[in-house]
Amino acid sequence: MAPRANWKGFLRLSLVSCPVALFPATSDSEKISFNQINRNTGHRIKYLKVDADTGEEVAADDIMKGFKVDTDTYVEVSKDELDNIALDSTRTIEIDEFVPKADIDPRYAIRPYYLVPDGKIGHDAYAVIRETIRDMGKVAIGRLVLTNREHIIALEPLKNGLMGTLLRYPYEVRDEAEYFDDIQDVKVTKDMLDLARHIVEQKAAEFEPGKFEDRYESALVDLVNQKRSGVALKPHGKARPGTNVVDLMTALQQSLKGGGAAPKPKKPPKRVAGQKEMLLPITGKKEPAPAKKAARPVAKGVTKGRRAG
Template sequence: MAPRANWKGFLRLSLVTCPVALYPATSESEKISFNQLNRATGHRIKYLKVDADTGEEVPNEDIVKGYELDKGQYIEVTKEELENVALESTRTIEIDEFVDRSEIDPRYLIRPYYLRPDGKVGHDAFAVIREAIREMDKVAIGRVVLTNREHIIALEPLDKGLMGTLLRYPYEVRDPKEYFDEIQDVKVTKDMLDLARHIVDQKSGSFEPDKFEDQYETALIGLINQKRAGKPIVPKDRPKGENVVDLMDALRKSVGGAAAMTEAPKKSAKKAAKLAAGQKEMLMPIAGKKPTKEAAAKKPTAGARRKSA
C-alpha cells in the first residue's frame, strides 16, 4: 500500500488540468533510531511545552505562532490568518516553464516526490502532460505549497508517473566564495595529473546503488545485538591520519592499491548488495535461543526501532 499523500490538488499545463497526489519518494523509517532515557530510572524522557517565563505547561490549543520583531516582542499570527494567505499553488501546480535538466544546479535540489493521478479521473490529461515533457526531453518547473511554504518544483517523467523535486530559492544557497577564497592556487604537474588520472581510470565504473552498504547502520545493529546477548563491547582502534610527505610517492602507491582493489570486487559487491536491499538486516535474537518463525519474520523490537523522543 502506498503511503498517505503529502499533498493533493491539480496539475495544470495551460488549459489542461488533472487531479493529482504528491507522495514522498524516500523514507528513513527503516533506520535505527534511539529514545532518550533517564540513566537513573531507565524511563523515557518526555518533552513538555512550557511558558518560558512562568515555567507552566501550555496546552496545544493555547499555542500560536509568533514572529519576533525585537527581543521579547512578537507579532502573533493565527492559523486562520496563515490559511488566508491564499496562493494559487496551495491547490494547483501550474507549470510555468520548461528547462533543460542540465541547467538545474545540484545545490538547488532538496528532495524527490512521486506525482500520480488522484482517483480514477484525469489519467488522460496526466498522460498528455507527462508525454509532452518526455517528448521534449525537458523538466517542467512549477510551484507547490507544502507545510505552509511555497516551493519551486521540477517535474520529469518517471515510468508511468512524474517525479517532482523540490528546489531551493536563490537566497537559500550560500555563496561558495565564503568557503573557497582561501584555498591556495596550486600548480599541478603533468606527472602528478597523469598518475591521478590513472587512479581514476582504474576506479571508474557504473553507479549501482545496490553495491553500497550503510556501514554505520550495520554497525549499530551489531552493537545492539551484542548488548542484547550480554557480550562485552570492545572499542575498536580508530584510523589514524597520516601526513603526506611525498605526494608523488603517495600517488604511485595509490595506483598499485587501486589495481589490487579492482581485481576482486565481486565478493564485496555481493555482500554489499545483500545488506543494502533497504537495509533490512534484522536485529538477531539473543545467542542460545532459537527464533520462532514469527520472530524471524518480524522487524526489530519497538524499543530499538522507535523514533527519538
Template sequence: MAPRANWKGFLRLSLVTCPVALYPATSESEKISFNQLNRQTGHRIKYLKVDADTGDEVPNEDIVKGYALDKDNFIEVSKEELENIALESTRTIEIDEFVDRSEIDPRYLIRPYYLRPDGKVGHDAFAVIRETIRDMNKVAIGRVVLTNREHIIALEPLSKGLVGNLLRYPYEVRSEQEYFDEIQDVKVTKDMLDLAKHIVNQKAGRFEPGKFEDHYETALVDLINSKRAGKPITPKERPRGTNVVDLMEALRRSAGEERAPAMATKKPRKASSGQKEMLMPIEGKKPKKEAAAKKPSGRQRKSA
C-alpha cells in the same frame, strides 16, 4: 497498505488539467532510531510545551504562531490568517516553464516526490503532460504548497509517472565565495594529472545504488545485537591517516595498487526491511515478514 499522499490537487499545463497526488519518494523509517531515557529509571523522556515565563504547560488549542520582532516582542499570526493568504498553488501545480536538466544547480535540490494521477479520471491528460516533457527532454518547473509554504518543484518523467524535486529559493543557498576564497591557487603538473587520471580509471564503475552499504547502520545493528546477547563491547581501532610527505610519490604508489575498489570486491550485505539482520527485533521495529520474538517479562536494561 496503499501509500499515503502528502498532497492532492491538480497538475496544469495551460488548459490541460488532471487530478494528481504527491508522495514522498524516499524514507528513513527503516533506519535505527533511539529514544531518550532517564539514566536513573530507564523511563522515556517526555517533552512538554510550557510557558517560558510561568513554566506552566500550555494546551495545543492555546498555542499560536508568532514572529519575533525582538527578544520579547512578537506578532501573533492565527491559522485563519494564514489560510486567508493561501495561494493558488495550494491546490494546483501550475507548470510555468521548461528548462534543461543541466541548468539546475544541484545545490537547489531538496527532496524528491512521486507524482501520479489521483483516481480513475485524468490519466489521458497526465500522459499527455508526461510524454510531452519526456519527448522534449526537458524539466517542467512549477509551484506547490507543502507544509504551509510554497515550493518550486521540478518535474521529470519516471516510468509511468513523474518525479518532482523540491527546489530551494536563491536566498536559501549560500555563496561559495565565502568558503572558497582562501583556497590557494595551485599549479597541477601534467605528470600529477596523468597519475591521478590513471587512479580514476582504475576505480571507474557504474552508479549502482544497490552496491551501497550503510556501514554505520550495520555497526548499530551489531552493537544492539551484542548488548542484547550480553556480550562485552570492545571499541574497534580507528584507522590512522598516513602523513603524505611527497605528493608525487603518493600518486605513484596509489596508481600502482592493483586491488579493485572496495565496493566491487566486497559482497554487500543485502538491505532488508524491518532490520532482519537483528538477532531479535528491536522495540518499535517490527519485522514485516518474520514473527516477532517473545519479549522478556518486566523492564530490562543492559549496558556495555
C-alpha cells in the same frame, strides 16, 4: 502499507489536466532510532513546554508564534494573522515552462517526490504530459502549495511515471564566494594530473547504490540484537590511521603502486523493508539454557520487564 499522499490535486499543461497525488520518494523510517529513557526507572522521558523564565508548564492554547527581533524581544503573530496571509492552494500544479535539466543547479534541489495519477481516470492525460516532457528532453517547472507555502517543483519522466523535485528559492542558497575566495590558486603540473588520472581510471566503476551498505546502521542493528540476546558485545574495528606523506607527488606515486583495480564492495543482502528487518523478533529466539546452569542474567543496559516507548 503504502505511505499517504502529501498532496492531491491536478497537473495541468495548458488545457490538458489530470488528477494526481504526490508521494515522498524517500524515507528514514527504516533507520534505527532511539528514545530517551530514565536510567533509574527505565521509563521514557517526556518533554513539556514551559515558560523559560518562570519554569511553569504552558497550556497549548496559550502558546503563539513570535519572531525574534533581539534578546527577549519578539514580534507576536497570531494564528488568525497567519491564516490571513496563507496562500490559497488551487490544488493545481500549473506547468509554467520547460528548461534544460543542466540549467538547474544541484544546490537548489530539496527532496524528490513521485507524482502519480490519482484514481482510475486521467491516465491518458497523464501519459500525454509525461511523454511531452520526455520528448522535449527537458524538465517541466511548476508551482504548488504545501503547508501554506508555495514551492517550485521540477518534473521529469521516471520510467512510466513522473518524479517531482522541490526546489529552493535563490535566497535559500548561500553564495559560494564566501567559502571559495580564500582557496589558493595552485599550479597543478601535467605529471601530477597524469598520475591522478591513472588512479581514477583504476577505480572507475558504474554507480550501483545497492552495493553500498550503511555500516553504521548495520552496527546499530548488531548492537541492539546483541544486547537483547544477552551476549557479550563485540567491538568493531577501528579506523585505519592516515599515512604521513608530505610530498604530493610521492603520495600520488605510492597510490598508483598500491592501486590496481579498485576492490568491489560486497553487496549487502537484499532487505525488502529496510534495516529494521534484521532486528530480532519481539519474542526473541534464545537458545534454551542447559538444565544444570542457572538462568542467564539480563544483559547490562537492558531494563527487564520495561519498554522504552
